[in-house]
Amino acid sequence: MxxxxxxxxxxxxxxxxxxxxxxxxxxxxxxxxxxxxxxxxxxxxxxxxxxxxxxxxxxxxxxxxxxxxxxxxxxxxxxxxxxxxxxxxxxxxxxxxxxxxxxxxxxxxxxxxxxxxxxxxxxxxxxxxxxxxxxxxxxxxxxxxxxxxxxxxxxxxxxxxxxxxxxxxxxxxxxxxxxxxxxxxxxxxxxxxxxxxxxxxxxxxxxxxxxxxxxxxxxxxxxxxxxxxxxxxxxxxxxxxxxxxxxxxxxxxxxxxxKEGMENVFQRHIDLANKTRAGIKNLGLELFADETHASNTVTAIKVPEGVNGGDLAKRMQSDHDVVLGGGQGSLTGKIFRIGHLGHVYEEDISIVLSALEDVLPKIGFNG
The missing domain is CATH 3.40.640.10 (Type I PLP-dependent aspartate aminotransferase-like (Major domain))
Structure with a gap:
């Protein structure tokens, strides 16, 4: 196998x-x-x-x-x-x-x-x-x-x-x-x-x-x-x-x-979160969390009306090798999540945003 x-x-x-x-x-x-x-x-x-x-x-x-x-x-x-x-x-x-x-x-x-x-x-x-x-x-x-x-x-x-x-x-x-x-x-x-x-x-x-x-x-x-x-x-x-x-x-x-320095680690996570949230909004998608308290380790995004969250995840992985997090509990199928914590850098997030821009229109979103 x-x-x-x-x-x-x-x-x-x-x-x-x-x-x-x-x-x-x-x-x-x-x-x-x-x-x-x-x-x-x-x-x-x-x-x-x-x-x-x-x-x-x-x-x-x-x-x-x-x-x-x-x-x-x-x-x-x-x-x-x-x-x-x-x-x-x-x-x-x-x-x-x-x-x-x-x-x-x-x-x-x-x-x-x-x-x-x-x-x-x-x-x-x-x-x-x-x-x-x-x-x-x-x-x-x-x-x-x-x-x-x-x-x-x-x-x-x-x-x-x-x-x-x-x-x-x-x-x-x-x-x-x-x-x-x-x-x-x-x-x-x-x-x-x-x-x-x-x-x-x-x-x-x-x-x-x-x-x-x-x-x-x-x-x-x-x-x-x-x-x-x-x-x-x-x-x-x-x-x-x-x-x-x-x-x-x-x-x-x-x-x-x-070696990186913890203050630099924290700032990197802030920068990645800001980049992710800005990119999501530029795509016409809606953030799930109140931005006042939005996490700098993961961004939750509402699945757009008319889009199947499962199809989005499958196409992101099959077409672009990007693995997204899904919704849990009562949020299953209603949100998807992008993790940006740990060993992650701006290029990784840029790839995710570009992949979303490519996949979303193919599954029914024209935001």
């Missing part, structure tokens, strides 16, 4: 990997209880602390981003705890579902998809429900192409003296995030987004307040136990067999980002 490798993968994760990352992954296996791995986990953990902008503990889990979500919940909460779930899309809903699965009493605050959460509305829910123990919220929602104002939301949560658990899976390393300055207690991130490496690792930061909550938390945990992760990290190990090849990738990818 043969298959064609897409040349322009424009989904919001997994994202393309630079050649130096792919080459690093080809190294031989090493003893994950030996000195080489000890050195590597120390380097990568310190590098991640810089990305997270934190002096808190940071752990590297062999898991998807959803594993980090589950770890955040089970290490800090107990069945029956009241939790405010602030959702602006599919992944915000998922975080709330995880808490519900483990027995939390979840108060759901959901915005109209395509808009960000208003910090004043979050404050009102907290004021009306003083028994809330924790707030769980997504920073950057790839399903809708929206970024929440975490500085403002975190202030509201901290003023109310609640735990703050933040899904930053698709924002950390692509957008500025200030874990300590914002007072975030657990922050989650994933390897397959802005880090330019394959899926397989998840990253979490844990504040002192989160550690205190963990002492009282009674949700069951074994694989996700932060306490076990901390004790093993102190000896340069992980509790369970790690994804060694993805650690190799992380090690060199962090070096690559720091």
């Amino acid at each position: 043969s298959f064609k490798i897409p040349k322009n993968l424009r989904i919001p994760g997994p994202t393309p990997c630079p050649d130096y990352v792919l080459e690093a992954m080809g190294q031989d296996m090493i003893n994950h209880r030996g000195p080489e791995f000890q050195d590597m986990i120390k380097r990568t953990t310190e590098g991640l602390k810089s990305i997270f902008q934190t002096s808190n503990d940071v752990f590297i889990l062999t898991a998807s981003g959803t594993g980090a979500m589950e770890a955040a919940v089970v290490n800090t909460l107990s069945p029956g705890d009241t939790v405010l779930s602030v959702s602006i899309g599919v992944f915000g809903d998922r975080l709330g579902q995880i808490a519900e699965t483990y027995g939390a009493n979840v108060i759901k605050f959901t915005t109209t998809w395509g808009t960000a959460a208003d910090p004043n509305d979050v404050k009102k829910v907290l004021d009306d429900n003083p028994n809330i123990k924790a707030v769980i919220v997504t920073h950057n929602e790839t399903s809708t192409g929206v970024t929440n104002d975490m500085a403002a939301i975190s202030k509201v949560v901290k003023d109310a003296d609640k735990l703050l658990l933040v899904d930053a899976i698709s924002s950390l390393s692509s957008l500025p995030f200030y874990t300590d300055e914002w007072g975030c207690d657990v922050v989650m991130s994933g390897s397959q987004k802005g880090y330019m490496i394959p899926p397989g690792l998840a990253f979490v930061s844990v504040s002192e307040r989160a550690w205190e909550a963990s002492k009282e938390a009674t949700m069951p945990r074994f694989y996700w136990d932060f306490g076990r992760a901390k004790s093993y990290l102190e000896r340069g190990q992980t509790p369970w067999t790690p994804a060694v090849s993805i650690f190799y990738a992380l090690d060199v990818a962090l070096q690559g980002m720091f």
